Amino acid sequence: MRYISTRGAMAPLPFSETVLLGLAPDGGLLLPERYPQISREQLDAWRGLGYAELAFEIIRLFADDIPDADLKGIVQRAYRPELFGSAAITPLKRLHDGIAILELSNGPTLAFKDMAMQFLGQLFEYVLARRGETLNILGATSGDTGSAAEYAMRGKAGINVFMLSPDGKMSAFQRAQMYSLQDGNIHNIAIQGMFDDCQDIVKAVQNDHAFKASHRIGTVNSINWARIVAQVVYYFKGYFQATAGNDEKASFCVPSGNFGNVCAGHVARRMGLPIDRLIVATNENDVLDEFFKSGRYAPRGSANTWVTSSPSMDISKASNFERFVFDLLGSDGAAVAKLWAEVDAGRGFQLDAEQMRRVSDEFGFVSGKSAHADRLVTIRQLDSEDGVVVDTHTADGIKVARELRRTGENIVCLETALPAKFADAIREALDREPPRPAGFEGLEALPQRVTVLPAEAGLVKAYIEQSLE
Ligand SMILES: *Cc1c(COP(=O)(O)O)cnc(C)c1O
Numbered sequence: 001m002r003y004i005s006t007r008g009a010m011a012p013l014p015f016s017e018t019v020l021l022g023l024a025p026d027g028g029l030l031l032p033e034r035y036p037q038i039s040r041e042q043l044d045a046w047r048g049l050g051y052a053e054l055a056f057e058i059i060r061l062f063a064d065d066i067p068d069a070d071l072k073g074i075v076q077r078a079y080r081p082e083l084f085g086s087a088a089i090t091p092l093k094r095l096h097d098g099i100a101i102l103e104l105s106n107g108p109t110l111a112f113k114d115m116a117m118q119f120l121g122q123l124f125e126y127v128l129a130r131r132g133e134t135l136n137i138l139g140a141t142s143g144d145t146g147s148a149a150e151y152a153m154r155g156k157a158g159i160n161v162f163m164l165s166p167d168g169k170m171s172a173f174q175r176a177q178m179y180s181l182q183d184g185n186i187h188n189i190a191i192q193g194m195f196d197d198c199q200d201i202v203k204a205v206q207n208d209h210a211f212k213a214s215h216r217i218g219t220v221n222s223i224n225w226a227r228i229v230a231q232v233v234y235y236f237k238g239y240f241q242a243t244a245g246n247d248e249k250a251s252f253c254v255p256s257g258n259f260g261n262v263c264a265g266h267v268a269r270r271m272g273l274p275i276d277r278l279i280v281a282t283n284e285n286d287v288l289d290e291f292f293k294s295g296r297y298a299p300r301g302s303a304n305t306w307v308t309s310s311p312s313m314d315i316s317k318a319s320n321f322e323r324f325v326f327d328l329l330g331s332d333g334a335a336v337a338k339l340w341a342e343v344d345a346g347r348g349f350q351l352d353a354e355q356m357r358r359v360s361d362e363f364g365f366v367s368g369k370s371a372h373a374d375r376l377v378t379i380r381q382l383d384s385e386d387g388v389v390v391d392t393h394t395a396d397g398i399k400v401a402r403e404l405r406r407t408g409e410n411i412v413c414l415e416t417a418l419p420a421k422f423a424d425a426i427r428e429a430l431d432r433e434p435p436r437p438a439g440f441e442g443l444e445a446l447p448q449r450v451t452v453l454p455a456e457a458g459l460v461k462a463y464i465e466q467s468l469e
Contacts, residue, residue: 095386196301297321375396420435
């Protein structure tokens with residue numbers, strides 16, 4: 001399996017090379033030349049597998065330059081029941097109305113990002129050791145990526161993490177989770193701006209090829225292909241849990257920001273998993289909802305990105321979306337490069353009616369949107385009708401799933417975080433504290449380590465240089 005760029009101007013690379021690369025040299029995103037096709041027989045054989053076994057079977061199709069025995073070790077270390085709180089790793093529960101919730105947030109940082117990041121931590125350690133190299137990870141987070149990356153990489157030899165987060169924009173719990181880490185290889189940088197500013201700085205540093213090479217800069221952001229692959233696994237697992245046999249279909253509803261999570265659903269669907277629809281749920285930052293409704297993709301700047309009560313979706317430029325458009329345009333890298341030149345110039349682009357027909361008919365995408373009042377109503381409904389407390393992001397998904405559900409449609413809503421991470425909204429909705437899993441008591445009272453910087457790539461580079469001296 002070889003990997004190419006969405007902008008079409010990169011010589012194909014094997015999997016292990018893509019793991020450390022992040023963004024392609026031509027500014028595009030990496031993806032496989034083609035998606036492996038899963039037969040009905042393979043699905044039947046996989047249905048009964050445990051999580052780590054299933055992860056091995058799926059990931060080995062993409063990571064074919066890692067020996068099977070090594071990959072088995074990597075996934076077994078990443079998906080241990082102790083880390084995720086149950087042997088199932090991703091338990092599924094049904095609400096009274098038949099909608100299912102796939103629990104993806106029982107990992108070390110209580111958000112679905114752990115599902116990919118625990119794998120990535122093990123993978124990085126393995127690949128770096130094999131090559132005798134070190135890596136400095138530069139990332140941007142609106143909350144959950146940062147903590148998931150830091151908990152996956154803390155204390156790992158040969159790896160430093162430099163994590164940019166928007167100053168003052170995350171919940172107290174999220175800040176405490178990240179900034180309380182005292183490991184010497186973890187560096188928290190709070191940027192005076194929004195998440196998109198942080199992401200722009202990461203891209204700017206990535207595009208400074210000399211700096212990137214001399215400082216061995218890598219990424220763990222959702223543009224990293226290995227994260228998408230790891231996420232593909234729980235679409236298969238969730239499908240098996242939600243259906244009785246492989247002749248059934250299921251739809252997935254996914255709270256979205258950077259389009260990373262639902263991009264993995266798209267890949268699973270292209271591989272032949274019987275997914276009916278992929279329902280994209282946004283919050284008030286509805287760039288993606290606008291696209292799926294109108295064909296117009298118009299990313300917005302920080303000034304037009306709202307701070308909401310589902311902050312991990314306060315994103316107005318969906319990095320991974322480029323991968324889907326590449327598939328939609330029949331792997332035409334030049335056409336993608338042209339569209340993204342428009343995006344980079346601040347103009348965005350408009351797809352035509354025929355292309356949009358394929359987006360829904362052929363690729364199964366639909367979308368909906370949820371606002372603060374919707375989240376509160378949904379959280380209250382689930383609490384009173386099902387005795388289930390969900391976080392604000394998961395609530396956005398459930399609201400949209402209920403709105404768009406067709407008669408008899410088997411919808412799996414992806415739980416993207418636990419409510420403990422977003423206590424303010426739970427207090428507002430339920431007038432009580434969210435349940436807090438064991439081991440997280442007193443987190444906010446721990447001493448914190450963070451450096452605040454203005455939103456300038458040059459200052460971030462200087463900080464990295466200084467820290468590595
Ligand atoms: C990251 C995140 C999202 C958005 O996921 P994308 O892959 O960026 O679309 C939604 N909810 C939570 C809680 C998250 O951490």
